[in-house]
Amino acid sequence: MNKSFTSDAKILIASDITSDAKLVKRLLDSEFDNVFVSPDPDKAVADFDQHRPDVLVLAFKELGKSERHCLKLYRHGNTANFHPHRSIVLCNQEEILRAYKLCREDIFDDYVLFWPMTKDAPRLPMAVYLALREMSMCKANSPTTAEFATEARRLSTLGNLLNQQLTLGEEYVESIGRAVAQADLVASAAFNDFSQRLARNELPNVLEIKNADGFQKEVGHLKHEAIEVPGNSLMNSVKPLKQWAGELREATAPHLKSINALNTMATSIPSMLLVVDDDEFQHNILNEILKKENYQVQFATNGIEALNVLRKTRPELILMDVVMPGVNGIEVVKKIKSIERFADIPILMLTGKSERTVIMESLKAGACDIIVKPFVRDALLAKLNHTLKKA
The missing domain is CATH 1.10.287 (Helix Hairpins)
Incomplete structure (x- = not known):
């Protein structure tokens, strides 16, 4: 790959073990000019905000720590939510299937079997190259269909x-x-x-x-x-x-x-919707209803996944569940509305509760309407159509 392609690219290595971060940095220094380390979890948000990396390498020995690190970036910082970047998680043999699942669910963008260091040492820099290539194509491409x-x-x-x-x-x-x-x-x-x-x-x-x-x-x-x-x-x-x-x-x-x-x-081109709900049964119901109405649907099971999807694409409307593990839907709405380039995306809340407090908090956070579960198909579609026409 042309060296000029990566000359300005920034790679940030996050870890809770300084020696591991330095090990990964030595591996990448020969290929990339701007490689930085973030070995202190207490400074994770500040390091990300300072370097604004194109690629974030999560060099933790456990996937759970990598997940918590990303959660902290998205929950306590704004830069990670809107700054375009790709995340690569390092994993061990025992957690490789889980790493695959997390990437498939858009928690991370790619994984590399790294612990203990394998014979395929170039695999990590290759993953970084591929991430940068994808980033470059996204920047160069015309608007999506x-x-x-x-x-x-x-x-x-x-x-x-x-x-x-x-x-x-x-x-x-x-x-x-x-x-x-x-x-x-x-x-x-x-x-x-x-x-x-x-x-x-x-x-x-x-x-x-x-x-x-x-x-x-x-x-x-x-x-x-x-x-x-x-x-x-x-x-x-x-x-x-x-x-x-x-x-x-x-x-x-x-x-x-x-x-x-x-x-x-x-x-003739389907409107793209993002459904954020941790209930797979709800995914199946909504997928069946919405695809029959010629909507293109993407799914996320929590706030982190939703923000990852927004980094890569822009839906015309978001259906957001209120009760989810980790960060609840109302907090995710506040986060989305605080980011200027996402603020005008209309959000409909999905909730099994019709209490006045839930409705008022959702509307105050920035949602434009409420859909109470279990929902009626025609009522759901009517609210979708009405909201999209107003957008």
Whole structure:
């Protein structure tokens, strides 16, 4: 691999044994320029925040310690939650199946059989290379199809709004024209009626007409100046508005057509949802319901998994269980909402409790609605659709 590819990459080795951290560092120093160690668990968050690594190597002798280390980073620090990085956990032969499961569940990104040191020493630097390659591809790639579809759907909403406003504007222009014409007719009729009553001397106490021809001439002149000229001026002032509305409609027509076509393509791409729930039975139920409705679904069983998923992809909506082991769902929502680039992702809470305190705490944390378990399929889908349209 090209050396320039890794020249700026940062690797942080976390361990609770200084000699182990230094051992791993010596192995990686020959391949990478910026390798740092974090041997003090009390400084784990500070070390991560300081170095902001591209790859975190967890060099603990026990997987449980690696899990607790990551939990501490995500629970007590903000950098680990939003800084793009990959995690590699070192394990022993007895824990290799568990390491595989933890990586499959997105707790870690990769594992290396390392304790005791195997003959395959290059396996660790190779795993780091692969992690950096993946990071580089993610940075270089264009937006994902799902992200593009999300923006296309939002653009379609804007197109519909523009079309509605154009129609409303045209209706306003037409109503103004009708109002001006009606006002002209009413004023002319009232003026004619008044002048005719005067001409017939029906208002002797108001005015006596001595020269009928001269009166009619003056009345005609006054009508022209006071009613017809201003009326024509108002009608002429409406014409440019009408012409502008028509030209705007014509100019935007091809763009609105393109937006509609783009939306048609976007609707064929499933919206991506993240379900955070520790109950596998709930996973199966939601997976069956949501996939039939053309949703793409990712699952996490706890807050750490959820934050790991968010580091790599961006769902359009999150379904979050309230009661989970470790950090509860309300705390995970607070963490997600505290990170600027995730703050606008709508979150629906899944809970078996409908107590007012649970509802209020969930909404206060940043959730936009509550779904009480066991949920009704149609009600669930209705809330999903409503929330996605508002997003």
